[in-house]
Amino acid sequence: MSTFLIVEDDALHRSFLREVITRSDLGCTRLVEAEDGEQAIRLAREVEPKGIVLDLQMPKKTGVQAAKAIWADDPTMPILFWSNYADEAYVRGITKIVPACATYGYLLKTSSKERLLRSIQCVFVEGQNIVDREIRGVQQRGAGQTEGLSEAEYEVLLDIAIGLTDQAIANHRGISLRSVQGRLQQLYAKLGLDEIPLIAGRTAEFNSRSRAVAVALMSRLINGRSIEAADSDYRRAMTDLGRNGEAAK
Amino acid sequence: MSTFLIVEDDALHRSFLREVITRSDLGCTRLVEAEDGEQAIRLAREVEPKGIVLDLQMPKKTGVQAAKAIWADDPTMPILFWSNYADEAYVRGITKIVPACATYGYLLKTSSKERLLRSIQCVFVEGQNIVDREIRGVQQRGAGQTEGLSEAEYEVLLDIAIGLTDQAIANHRGISLRSVQGRLQQLYAKLGLDEIPLIAGRTAEFNSRSRAVAVALMSRLINGRSIEAADSDYRRAMTDLGRNGEAAK
DNA sequence: GACGCCGTTGCGGGAACCCGCAATTCCGTT
DNA sequence: AACGGAATTGCGGGTTCCCGCAACGGCGTC
Numbered sequence: 001m002s003t004f005l006i007v008e009d010d011a012l013h014r015s016f017l018r019e020v021i022t023r024s025d026l027g028c029t030r031l032v033e034a035e036d037g038e039q040a041i042r043l044a045r046e047v048e049p050k051g052i053v054l055d056l057q058m059p060k061k062t063g064v065q066a067a068k069a070i071w072a073d074d075p076t077m078p079i080l081f082w083s084n085y086a087d088e089a090y091v092r093g094i095t096k097i098v099p100a101c102a103t104y105g106y107l108l109k110t111s112s113k114e115r116l117l118r119s120i121q122c123v124f125v126e127g128q129n130i131v132d133r134e135i136r137g138v139q140q141r142g143a144g145q146t147e148g149l150s151e152a153e154y155e156v157l158l159d160i161a162i163g164l165t166d167q168a169i170a171n172h173r174g175i176s177l178r179s180v181q182g183r184l185q186q187l188y189a190k191l192g193l194d195e196i197p198l199i200a201g202r203t204a205e206f207n208s209r210s211r212a213v214a215v216a217l218m219s220r221l222i223n224g225r226s227i228e229a230a231d232s233d234y235r236r237a238m239t240d241l242g243r244n245g246e247a248a249k
Numbered sequence: 250m251s252t253f254l255i256v257e258d259d260a261l262h263r264s265f266l267r268e269v270i271t272r273s274d275l276g277c278t279r280l281v282e283a284e285d286g287e288q289a290i291r292l293a294r295e296v297e298p299k300g301i302v303l304d305l306q307m308p309k310k311t312g313v314q315a316a317k318a319i320w321a322d323d324p325t326m327p328i329l330f331w332s333n334y335a336d337e338a339y340v341r342g343i344t345k346i347v348p349a350c351a352t353y354g355y356l357l358k359t360s361s362k363e364r365l366l367r368s369i370q371c372v373f374v375e376g377q378n379i380v381d382r383e384i385r386g387v388q389q390r391g392a393g394q395t396e397g398l399s400e401a402e403y404e405v406l407l408d409i410a411i412g413l414t415d416q417a418i419a420n421h422r423g424i425s426l427r428s429v430q431g432r433l434q435q436l437y438a439k440l441g442l443d444e445i446p447l448i449a450g451r452t453a454e455f456n457s458r459s460r461a462v463a464v465a466l467m468s469r470l471i472n473g474r475s476i477e478a479a480d481s482d483y484r485r486a487m488t489d490l491g492r493n494g495e496a497a498k
Numbered sequence: 499g500a501c502g503c504c505g506t507t508g509c510g511g512g513a514a515c516c517c518g519c520a521a522t523t524c525c526g527t528t
Numbered sequence: 529a530a531c532g533g534a535a536t537t538g539c540g541g542g543t544t545c546c547c548g549c550a551a552c553g554g555c556g557t558c
Contacts, residue, residue: 010358012261109259152505163460165453166545178507185547186505204414207514208546209459211412217466217473218480224466224473231467401535415515427537434517435535456544457516 003030004124005049007040007066008082009058013109017053017082020116026124037061041069044077051124056083056090062225064093075099080123081106086135089226092154105130149190149221156183158230161213161222172234184209191215252279253373254298256289256315257331258307262358266302266331269365275373286310290318293326300373305332305339311474313342324348329372330355335384338475341403354379398439398470405432407479410462410471421483433458440464 004021008014014033021028032047034040038060044052052070056063067079079102083090086108098104105123107116111132122128149157159169166184170177188194188208192215216222253270257263263282270277281296283289287309293301301319305312316328328351332339335357347353354372356365360381371377398406408418415433419426437443437457441464465471 012265012358016261109261160456160459161463163455163457163463165456168454176507178509179505181546182506184545188546204513205417206412207409207414207458208412209456210409210462213459213462214410214412214476214480218477220473224469227463228467231463425537427539428535430516431536433515437516453543 002027002050003032003047004028004051004053005032005034005040005043005047006053007034007037007058007063008053008055009035010055013055013082020113021053021120024117024120026120035059037063037066040066044070045073048074049077051078051080051120053080053082053120056081057085057225062093062229064090064097065229067094068097071097071099071102075102078103078123078127080104080119082109083107084109085220085223086132087220087223089220089222091135093226093229103127103129106132106135108132108135149187152183153187153190154221156180157187157212157216157222158226159234160184160209161216161227162231162234164234172237184212188212251276251299252281252296253277253300253302254281254283254289254292254296255302256283256286256307256312257302257304258284259304262304262331269362270302270369273366273369275369284308286312286315289315293319294322297323298326300327300329300369302329302331302369305330306334306474311342311478313339313346314478316343317346320346320348320351324350325352327352327372327376329353329368331358332356333358334469334472335381336469336472338469338471340384342475342478352376352378355381355384357381357384398436401432402436402439403470405429406436406461406465406471407475408483409433409458410465410476411480411483413483421486433461437461 004026006014006017006021008017014035018031018033021031030047032043032049034043036059040052040054040058041061043049044066054063054067058066061069063081063083067081070077070079081094081104083106091106094104094106103123105119105128107119107130111119119130122130155173156169159172164172166177166180169180173180191212193206193208193211213222253275255263255266255270257266263284267280267282270280279296281292281298283292285308289301289303289307290310292298303312303316307315310318312330312332316330319326319328330343330353332355340355343353343355352372354368354377356368356379360368368379371379404422405418408421413421415426415429418429422429440461442455442457442460462471
């Protein structure tokens, strides 16, 4: 007997997934459903499914956070990510937490029923990893060095996106103030802020710092959720540091 | 014979809407479907439906933009907005473009089939206006004066969100530089930036400007799409002004 | 070991931002 | 006509940001 877990907050998509999986030839005998990230983590532990279909955008906990917790329990758990967007923030989040041995897939919700079925087969039965073509594009852009931001630049981007000052970033990342500014300069360059700003007149039209966040949002490098995540990360780091005192210094 | 138009980019939700409407007792004899904002505008003009169900988040053109164009042709067209989120950015966008005589509704996609059916009945047959309770909350927060931002504050919020400098905002809005800074101070106060910033130590932890954008994003006052919209608005205003020269001054 | 590349850091200055104080204007109320 | 509140603007100064220049250190190559 094999049981599967589907995690999806939208009732419509949930019932769609349910139908596709039960009609597949997975030999699925039990289907468990969750509506948010916390439920997902709990149920994954309780029912020990043979595979999980996981939405990324959910209340309580992100799909990425849920996957991280689930893989912490069992790094071999096959997970098929199932998302609305190919935003870089999501892709980057996933590639950062996936264990070496994990089998997973990443599919967009716009995929046809056939492709979904095929992917379920691939990931849950044959143990292959598959990633949607649209997402591949983002991934390469992220990993490659021609376009795309380095890890350091991405970090500093999130830091200014949550509103930190240069000094606060320096403390947070453990580097000097001038280094922060150096990284910011690189970031601005890569986002192309040095190209457009001086069109309209005599004085600078854009504030580099704010503009960087804007273009990052518009080009889907980050989104509202990644900002929330970064904010709570930072908040947690601060309180931890507060408890340990300045000893870590 | 009565025809209806449904506009929704997600295939699943579209077929759900189709089913609900055909099974209703609207006397719907023809059902036309569109997948993006531009199609919606064109089809609304061509088929002259008795009512439209309109998703807000779509490729090509926003639901808000589409509704604006449709109502420009026929201000009496009943429109039922059908959205994933109760983000203030959307609500504000709608209340700003709705004609006095229009009949419309605003429903969340999390609504049950029954509620959807009832709302369709109310809006398309009885010509009532209905708005989901969750959204009401946002609306009041938006309209009321206790919480919520004034129009001026909201404008300046969008301006810094797209990365404009104080000076650029002043030019854009036709006010002095100091006024911009005054409005920003109000905005910062209303977003609660004066409460938390000085926890961690001696120096300010947050850059007010960037932090304001961050909390606005996190509290759903704005989102990536409203930033895109504001950006293209600004860009358009600039080119227009460029063509007319400084004569307008 | 010399060379070059890359990231980090210091210095310094010009520009932009943040904001308290105060004068003025506008508008609605009494 | 007088009053009060809200929005706009000027002034001044302290802070932060942006960035060019240059020096230093690590790391891989030849």
